[in-house]
Amino acid sequence: RKEVEQDPGPFNVPEGATVAFNCTYSNSASQSFFWYRQDCRKEPKLLMSVYSSGNEDGRFTAQLNRASQYISLLIRDSKLSDSATYLCVVNRREAGRRALTFGSGTRLQVQP
Amino acid sequence: DAMVIQNPRYQVTQFGKPVTLSCSQTLNHNVMYWYQQKSSQAPKLLFHYYDKDFNNEADTPDNFQSRRPNTSFCFLDIRSPGLGDAAMYLCATSRDSGLAGREQFFGPGTRLTVL
Numbered sequence: 001r002k003e004v005e006q007d008p009g010p011f012n013v014p015e016g017a018t019v020a021f022n023c024t025y026s027n028s029a030s031q032s033f034f035w036y037r038q039d040c041r042k043e044p045k046l047l048m049s050v051y052s053s054g055n056e057d058g059r060f061t062a063q064l065n066r067a068s069q070y071i072s073l074l075i076r077d078s079k080l081s082d083s084a085t086y087l088c089v090v091n092r093r094e095a096g097r098r099a100l101t102f103g104s105g106t107r108l109q110v111q112p
Numbered sequence: 113d114a115m116v117i118q119n120p121r122y123q124v125t126q127f128g129k130p131v132t133l134s135c136s137q138t139l140n141h142n143v144m145y146w147y148q149q150k151s152s153q154a155p156k157l158l159f160h161y162y163d164k165d166f167n168n169e170a171d172t173p174d175n176f177q178s179r180r181p182n183t184s185f186c187f188l189d190i191r192s193p194g195l196g197d198a199a200m201y202l203c204a205t206s207r208d209s210g211l212a213g214r215e216q217f218f219g220p221g222t223r224l225t226v227l
Contacts (some may be wrong), residue, residue, distance in 0.1 A: 001221065004154075019153065043202055043218035046153065098147070100216075102154040 001026055004090050006103035014111055017078045022108045023068045023088030032088040033064055035073050038105065044087055045071075078110045115139070116219035118203050124225045125193050133188040133222045135203030144186040145216065146178060147202040155202055161186060162208065190224075198226045 006023045013019050025033075033050040048055065050062040050071050061074040075082055089101035116137045125131040135144065142163050147155035159168045161180045173198070177189040190197055200223050204216040 032214075041200075043221050045218065046215045049215065098161075100157050102147075102156075104152075104154040 002102045002103075003027060004088055004103040006086075006088050006106045008104060008106060010107040010109050012110075012111060013023075013078055013111045015078055015080060016075065017110075018076045019078055019108065020075075021073045021086055021088075021089075021105050021108075022070050023106075025088075025090045025101075026069070027090070027092060028066075028069065030090045030092040032091040033071050034091070035060075035062055036087040036089055036102075038085045038087055040084075044102075047086070054082070075108075078108075080110050080112060083108055083110045116203060116205055118201075118222050119159050120222060121220060122223050124227060126192075127194065128192045128225050131190050131193055131224070133190075133201050133203075135152075135186045135188070135219055136184050136204045137203075137206055137217075137219075138184070139207070139217060140183065141205035141207045141217070142181035142183070143206045143208045144180060145204040145206075146186070146188050147204065148197075149200045149202055149221075150198075158188070173224070191225070193226045195226050197223055200224075213216070 004025050035047040036044040037047045038044040046063050048057050050064045052064050054063040059076045063072045084105045085105040087105045090101050119134050145160040149155040157169050158172045159178050175191050179187045192216045201211045202221045203219040206214045206216045
């Protein structure tokens, strides 16, 4: 089982739709969580951190469920510019070392 | 603007010919990372420096080495590139307090082609 799993998609949605992605992680010692966005042939860029209480940034809402070990990203009112790959990142410390694991990403295609 | 810079953006090398990729940052971050990303795959962490402390991932091949001569610069050396090493190499930085980990800032990447 992969340490961080995401549905690869693609998710094809019309403009204005609401779309949700989930990401599951296997290590309960994971401590911090992020969603990154990666455009084709570009570097990943932070979209938002994910906090235990859940957090919202405009049209984007991220939630963390530690009991079930998953994080989610909700995008409301999708725009064409939201088309990208969304990467889930899980960070933990073990034996004094930091371990960072990226999911393989979920591809979103917003269509006019 | 503060940023993470990678040079070159595109690198072509021959099978077995050593190559060095460079990364510099103006963010004054204490942690620097090197990732390998192949097409349609997740970025895979190769190693990272926490200040001067080098941390190698268990499955990073010996063929990959790194140097961090100062806070601003970090190099990735591939001693004998194979065809399977063709990928995008991403450098990232973070300001880490030693707790759970903070946001990483990525450079634009170096795309390596091995002939």
